Every structure is written in C-alpha cells, then in structure tokens.
Amino acid sequence: MNRTNATPLVGKLDLISVGLVVFLVVFGWLNILATVTPVGDEFQWSWDHEAGKQLRFIGLASFLILIVLLADARLFEFLAWAVYGFSLILLVAVLFFGVERGGNKSWLNLGSFGLQPSEFAKLGTALMVARILERGGSPMETWRGRLLPMIVVAVPMILILLQPDAGSALVFSSFLLVFYFAGMPSYYLFGSIGIGVVSLLALAFSPETMRLLIGSISLLSLIVSRARKRMPLIRLLKHPAIWLGIAALAWASTVNQVFENVLQPHQQIRIKLLLGQVDDPSAAGYQTAQSLIAIGSGGLFGKGYMQGTQTRLRFVPEQTTDYIFCTVGEEWGFIGSFLVLLAFAGLIIRLTLLAQRQKHSFGLYFGLAIASILLVHFAVNVGMTLGLMPVIGIPLPFFSYGGSSLWAFSLMVFVFLRWDAYRWESL
Structure with a gap:
C-alpha cells in the first residue's frame, strides 16, 4: 500500500492555513460579540443579534467545509464551468429580483436570510480562470491567450457594477496579479495602476x-x-x-x-474625502472619523475586551461589518491589531507558497487567485478603516459579520486546501 495515500486527510491538509483561518474566525466573532453588548446592560444571549447569527453562519460554513474535504479534489476542476455559470445566473437574478441595501441592489432574499451573489462570483471566477489557464493553448503573452480570461473576469465585474456595487467589482481587479504570474506583459498591470494614479491626480x-x-x-x-x-x-x-x-x-x-x-453622489463624496476636498466629520466622513478615534484611543494594549466606549456605544456605523477592524484597535490596541494584520499576511503568504508548489497548473492559478482576492479585500478594508482608502464597503474576510462573505471565503480557501491535499494523493 502507498503510505502517502494511506495518510488521513487531516494529515494532508496544510494545518498552518487551517489554524490561521480558525484564529481569524474565532477572533472576529469575539469582536462582533463585543459590538452588540451595550454599555451598562446585563449581557443577554440571543440568536437574533449579529453575534448569534454569525455563530449560525460559522456552523453552516463548517458544514460546507466538511463537504469540500470529503469530495474528490478533481471534481472542482471539472465543475468550474458549472460553478461560474451558476454564479452569473445569480448575478443576473439579483438585478431583477434583488433587494436594495445601502443603495445597492446586491442581495437575494432566501427566507430568513439574504444571499449576496457577488461573493460567490469570486469563487466561480477563480475556478474558471484557473481552468482556462490550466488548459494552456495560447499563452498569456498573446492577444488570443489573454482574451478569454479577461472576458471571464469582465462579465461578472460588469454585472456587479450594474447593481451598482463598485466595491465588490473592484475586487475582481485582483485577477490582474494572476494574469501577471501567468505571463501577461507587465505593462498591463502597471498600466492599470497608472490609470488609477492619473485618475486620482486629475481629481486632486x-x-x-x-x-x-x-x-x-x-x-x-x-x-x-x-x-x-x-x-x-x-x-x-x-x-x-x-x-x-x-x-x-x-x-x-x-x-x-x-x-x-458615472459615479453616484455618495461615491463622489467618499473620493473627495480621501483627497481632502471635503472635511465634514458630522456627515460623509463621520464613519472614518469615529473609526480613527476608536483606533487611536486603544493605545498599545487597548482598553480591554468589551471595554471600548466607541465600540459599545455604537459611535461607528457598520462596525460589525465594514469597520470591524476599529473594534480590534480600540479594545486590543496596537498589539491586537498587529496580530490580526500578521495573521492575514501569514495566510496570504502561505496560500501563495502552497500555490507555487502545486504539480498541476490548475492548483497554481487557483491558489494565486484566492491569495490575490484575500490581499485586495484585506488591503482595501483596513485602508478604509484607517482613512487611507475611499469607503467602498467590502468586508474583512473571515472577520466581518455576514454569511455570504464567510461562506464564500471558506469555500475558496478550503477548496484550494483540498486540492493541495490531492497533491499528496497523486504522488
């Protein structure tokens, strides 16, 4: 018997990545719990507040992870077209049957909870891009080789912009990093960065x-x-x-x-805030101003768990979702914030290293796609909390409140980890 194949699946999984994900999910839930516990009130557990709902979301995410780990790894490559196609169907459906929240028609009501198709479109697009690049044919150095992968990324981006949800659409720019690693000329990547820089300068x-x-x-x-x-x-x-x-x-x-x-008024104001052209903490800049107060008041070690006044008095809007990181800064201080940043950096670097050791190019490109998506989410969310990026409303992976984000990122990471475990089975 092949001893490698006889090794239990748990022994084949990358436990460093699993440990980092578990840390982020648990620590994120503790911070969500802190935000829903009012000052001066006796704590009463409820499955109906954000912490209770998030615990249910974590339970369902664990079930999805179990299904992924029990499945044949090759199934994900085979189903790439189907998953991508289904995600596009959901994106079209939300334009007609979606529910508007925060100015965006991005949600589908499914009984007692809402589903955000744009989160799952990232998984479908990552699988599809990896499948196309894995099949080879025309290399990314040629127009023919670049055309189909770019179309695969552009279609969900356009559908998401129609919602309109510019923040979620921005995340798909992370696939430029995958294309660059696949051999696309560097001027595409740096040209895209240049367009962004010129745009900001032209507005400033x-x-x-x-x-x-x-x-x-x-x-x-x-x-x-x-x-x-x-x-x-x-x-x-x-x-x-x-x-x-x-x-x-x-x-x-x-x-x-x-x-x-093209941009909506609230999006224009957010960019003007970033450029310093608007200074009104009582209006458009209120969220960022309160977030910076919360983070700054935490000092080196923080005020202590469930002791944050900005957190528990709900001064920061959307504190369980987009601005969850400021809770860490206030209650856990610089040390806690640094640990969270270190965990995210460690997970992104680890996934990149795992991708580079894959024997099959599908695993290489899929792993790079997941690491790139995580990088953009992490950088934009934390930058937004610190006032370094416009407020575009994307969650902190594994950390923010929300079922769609947690389920989608759990599927993305553990589908890749299951594929990485398949590397041992194919030896």
Whole structure:
C-alpha cells in the first residue's frame, strides 16, 4: 500500500492555513460579540443579534467545509464551468429580483436570510480562470491567450457594477496579479495602476496643473533617453514617453466627466474625502472619523475586551461589518491589531507558497487567485478603516459579520486546501 495515500486527510491538509483561518474566525466573532453588548446592560444571549447569527453562519460554513474535504479534489476542476455559470445566473437574478441595501441592489432574499451573489462570483471566477489557464493553448503573452480570461473576469465585474456595487467589482481587479504570474506583459498591470494614479491626480489638481505635470515627466523622460542612448531627434518622436504622455493627458481630461456623470453622489463624496476636498466629520466622513478615534484611543494594549466606549456605544456605523477592524484597535490596541494584520499576511503568504508548489497548473492559478482576492479585500478594508482608502464597503474576510462573505471565503480557501491535499494523493 502507498503510505502517502494511506495518510488521513487531516494529515494532508496544510494545518498552518487551517489554524490561521480558525484564529481569524474565532477572533472576529469575539469582536462582533463585543459590538452588540451595550454599555451598562446585563449581557443577554440571543440568536437574533449579529453575534448569534454569525455563530449560525460559522456552523453552516463548517458544514460546507466538511463537504469540500470529503469530495474528490478533481471534481472542482471539472465543475468550474458549472460553478461560474451558476454564479452569473445569480448575478443576473439579483438585478431583477434583488433587494436594495445601502443603495445597492446586491442581495437575494432566501427566507430568513439574504444571499449576496457577488461573493460567490469570486469563487466561480477563480475556478474558471484557473481552468482556462490550466488548459494552456495560447499563452498569456498573446492577444488570443489573454482574451478569454479577461472576458471571464469582465462579465461578472460588469454585472456587479450594474447593481451598482463598485466595491465588490473592484475586487475582481485582483485577477490582474494572476494574469501577471501567468505571463501577461507587465505593462498591463502597471498600466492599470497608472490609470488609477492619473485618475486620482486629475481629481486632486486642476487641468492646467495636470498638463504641466504630465508634460514635464514626458519631457524629462525624453531628455534622459536622448542623453543615455544618443537618439536622433526623429527617433524621439516614436519614444513611448510621448505616446504615454498623450494617453495620460487624454484620460486626465475625461476623468472629471466620468467622475461627475458615472459615479453616484455618495461615491463622489467618499473620493473627495480621501483627497481632502471635503472635511465634514458630522456627515460623509463621520464613519472614518469615529473609526480613527476608536483606533487611536486603544493605545498599545487597548482598553480591554468589551471595554471600548466607541465600540459599545455604537459611535461607528457598520462596525460589525465594514469597520470591524476599529473594534480590534480600540479594545486590543496596537498589539491586537498587529496580530490580526500578521495573521492575514501569514495566510496570504502561505496560500501563495502552497500555490507555487502545486504539480498541476490548475492548483497554481487557483491558489494565486484566492491569495490575490484575500490581499485586495484585506488591503482595501483596513485602508478604509484607517482613512487611507475611499469607503467602498467590502468586508474583512473571515472577520466581518455576514454569511455570504464567510461562506464564500471558506469555500475558496478550503477548496484550494483540498486540492493541495490531492497533491499528496497523486504522488
């Protein structure tokens, strides 16, 4: 008998990843419990408040994980098309039958709870992208090779933007990292970053300043290139700096039109807050202002569990979901916040390392997709809590209150861990 195949499944799972997920789920639940316990009131347990509901969500997530671990790992690769297609059906259904919450029509009512299809679309898209890249054919270096994976990512993004939920749609930009690792030219990745930077600069400065800034950078690039390579003047006309400068100027001139005519008013205000163009803590910036007060008041060791005044007096809106991290800062201080950041960083790095050791390219690309999605969620949510990012309303994985997010991330991570365990079975 092959001793590797005889090893129990638990022995094949990456226990470091499992331990980090369990830590985040348990610690997240403790912080949710702290936010629903009012000051001065005797604690009374209820299955109807957020902590009680989250415990039920954790129970269902555990059941889903058990099903995943008992399944044949190859089934997930085989069902990639079906899972992706079903997630698109849910995204279309929510446009017609969805319930509006917070200005977004992103939820389907299923009896006593709501389901957010955009969370599960991340799983379907990750499986589908991994399946396409695994099949090979045209490499990502060619247009033909890049076209289908980009379409697979673009379709759910567009459907989510129609809800409209810009925050969830932004998460799909994480697949650029997967495409980059798969061989896509680096200028796609850095070009996307450049578009974001130019957009923010165009909103922050006047058109005249932008023309001067872009023109100066382009001119400096030409001077450096001519000095280093001694290019003739005629060849400088073909230099990328000229065409990139023209493209940047063209995009910068249209950013304000897009900003005013495409984004909703509350989204415009959030971006203006980030740029310092609006300063009104009693209105649009209230959430971030109260979040920073909570985090700053925690000091090094925090005020103590269930001792946070900002937390228990409910000064911070959406504190169990989008702003759960400020509860950690207030009650557990810098030390507790650092441990949470360390756990997320450890999980993302660990999943990336597991992906790189896969013998099958499906596992490689699926693992990289999950790590990239986690990275974007983590960076945007924590950055939003600290006032470094616009308020776009995406949860902190495994930590925030909510069934859809917890179930989707549990499925994503444990489907990958089940596939990683299959690596041992195929030896």
